[in-house]
Amino acid sequence: MSAKKGRILTGHRPTGPRHIGHLMGTLETWARLQDTYECFFLVADLHVLTTDYEHPQRVRENTLGIVLDWLAAGIDPDRSTLVLQSAVPAHTQLDTLLGMLVTVSRLNRVPTYKEQVKELHLQPSLGLLAYPVLQAADILVYKANTVPVGEDQLPHIELTREVARRFNQLYGETFPEPDGLLSSTPRLPGTDNRTMHTSYGNAIFLRDTPEETARKVMSMYTDPTRIHANDPGHVEGNPLFAYLDAFNPNQAEVDELKARYRSGTVGDVEVKRRLAVVLNEYLAPIRRRREQLAARPDYLVDILRTGTTRAREQAGKTLAEVQERMGLATNLIQSIPQTGGRGPATSEYQPEQLLYVP
Ligand code: TRP
Numbered sequence: 164m165s166a167k168k169g170r171i172l173t174g175h176r177p178t179g180p181r182h183i184g185h186l187m188g189t190l191e192t193w194a195r196l197q198d199t200y201e202c203f204f205l206v207a208d209l210h211v212l213t214t215d216y217e218h219p220q221r222v223r224e225n226t227l228g229i230v231l232d233w234l235a236a237g238i239d240p241d242r243s244t245l246v247l248q249s250a251v252p253a254h255t256q257l258d259t260l261l262g263m264l265v266t267v268s269r270l271n272r273v274p275t276y277k278e279q280v281k282e283l284h285l286q287p288s289l290g291l292l293a294y295p296v297l298q299a300a301d302i303l304v305y306k307a308n309t310v311p312v313g314e315d316q317l318p319h320i321e322l323t324r325e326v327a328r329r330f331n332q333l334y335g336e337t338f339p340e341p342d343g344l345l346s347s348t349p350r351l352p353g354t355d356n357r358t359m360h361t362s363y364g365n366a367i368f369l370r371d372t373p374e375e376t377a378r379k380v381m382s383m384y385t386d387p388t389r390i391h392a393n394d395p396g397h398v399e400g401n402p403l404f405a406y407l408d409a410f411n412p413n414q415a416e417v418d419e420l421k422a423r424y425r426s427g428t429v430g431d432v433e434v435k436r437r438l439a440v441v442l443n444e445y446l447a448p449i450r451r452r453r454e455q456l457a458a459r460p461d462y463l464v465d466i467l468r469t470g471t472t473r474a475r476e477q478a479g480k481t482l483a484e485v486q487e488r489m490g491l492a493t494n495l496i497q498s499i500p501q502t503g504g505r506g507p508a509t510s511e512y513q514p515e516q517l518l519y520v521p
Contacts, residue, residue: 167201172307172341174205174248177225178215181232182366183442184351184359186449187409192311192346194237202243203305203474204233206467209248209255210298213291214283230463232369235453245470248301253478257300258293260485264329265296265322274318299323303330303338304478311344334488351409352402356384367442369449376446377439380406385431392430403434410438410445 173193175181181190196202206229211222230245238245248254270276270292280287298319302310303326310320320343327338352358353365360366367379385403389396398404398421407417420437423429456463486493 168199169201169308170203170305171196171200171309171311171344172203172205172302172305173311174207174246174301175229176207176211177222177229178211179225179361180228180368180370181236182359182361182368183446184353184366185232186236186369187348187351188313188346189311190233190236190238192348193233194239196311197239197242200309203246203307204238204243204470205246205248205301206230207248207298207301210294213288213294214279214285227460227463227467230467231453231456234456234463234466235369235449237449240466240470243470244473245467246474247467247471250471251304251475251478253304253475253482254297254300256482257304257478257485258297260489261300261303261326261330262293262296264326264333267292269322269325270295273322275315295319295322296326299326302341303327304481305474306339306481308339308341309344310341311346314345317343317345330485334485337484337488348409349405352405354379354383354402356400356402369446369453373443373446373450376443380439380442381432381435383435383438385434389431392432393427395427396424396431398424403431403438406438406442407434411441 175185175189193202193204206226208222208226211225215222226247233245234240273295276287276292276294279285279291285291295318299322302320302323310316310323312320320341324340327340331337350358353360353363354367355363355365357363357365367376371379383402386397386401388394401424404417404421404424407420411417420429420434424434483494
């Protein structure tokens with residue numbers, strides 16, 4: 164591990180099944196980065212609650228669901244650490260402490276926050292406003308120096324850097340200023356050519372069957388200017404060809420299809436049939452792995468438990484250091500374990516519910 168380039172912390176909110184946009188844009192990059200970095204992959208379940216606190220059943224289902232999709236896509240629990248955010252109390256403890264160093268007006272200017280308030284027409288909660296502070300805590304609690312994210316997340320990384328800098332100035336060098344790492348893979352459009360999104364009905368999911376996948380492909384948006392199969396067609400901005408570029412390893416075949424499409428010698432239906440085959444071939448090994456894992460929910464829980472335990476150790480150390488530097492006497496009286504165990508079960512608490520696998 165020490166021979167590696169540095170430490171990565173990144174993650175997703177468990178908002179639903181992962182789709183082929185996540186696979187190409189994110190998960191394959193993460194899987195590759197495991198070779199060169201020590202990686203922590205965070206299931207950001209607390210962040211889900213900043214908007215979706217009314218649907219606990221959904222959060223519960225999506226939590227193990229996302230672990231399943233990640234592992235199927237090549238996240239390797241033997242080399243990387245999978246962390247359940249809500250089970251590492253140091254995240255929220257550090258969140259509270261870093262919150263002292265961030266002004267409300269700074270948080271009001273975060274673009275993701277402004278956009279969400281506008282688009283979702285919601286009365287922002289304290290939790291939503293403080294979203295990026297918790298994210299900064301996620302990253303800094305492991306002293307990660309690299310954070311692979313989508314472009315929309317860069318303002319959160321910027322805020323993380325500011326907090327780290329401010330902390331270091333006030334209390335002495337503690338945190339590295341982490342860098343965002345953008346994926347070079349072009350974004351895959353949805354089947355309707357809008358942004359691919361779990362809730363737009365335009366996504367192809369890793370968990371879809373080959374038949375569902377083929378059906379989605381056959382109904383894909385193509386070139387709206389093309390009425391007959393022998394009209395010359397447009398390849399640019401046509402999601403059929405964005406997908407073929409991404410999933411067909413045979414570039415010569417793709418080039419030939421493009422040429423025939425432009426000259427009006429191949430119909431949409433033929434291209435779609437070919438794409439359905441190519442896409443299903445690409446996804447086959449991922450789906451096979453996914454099915455095998457889905458049959459072993461206890462194993463998934465184990466992976467998450469093992470990773471989270473390892474994460475607690477790391478995070479606990481950083482938290483102790485931060486408490487000390489900020490003048491808190493926490494560690495002086497530290498006979499109380501920091502790990503925040505489960506505690507006595509309440510009457511309605513049923514841990515088996517966590518074993519749900521979609
Ligand atoms: N905000 C991220 C997203 O919506 C998820 C996330 C939470 C995250 N904590 C993080 C990403 C820390 C990178 C680092 O995608």
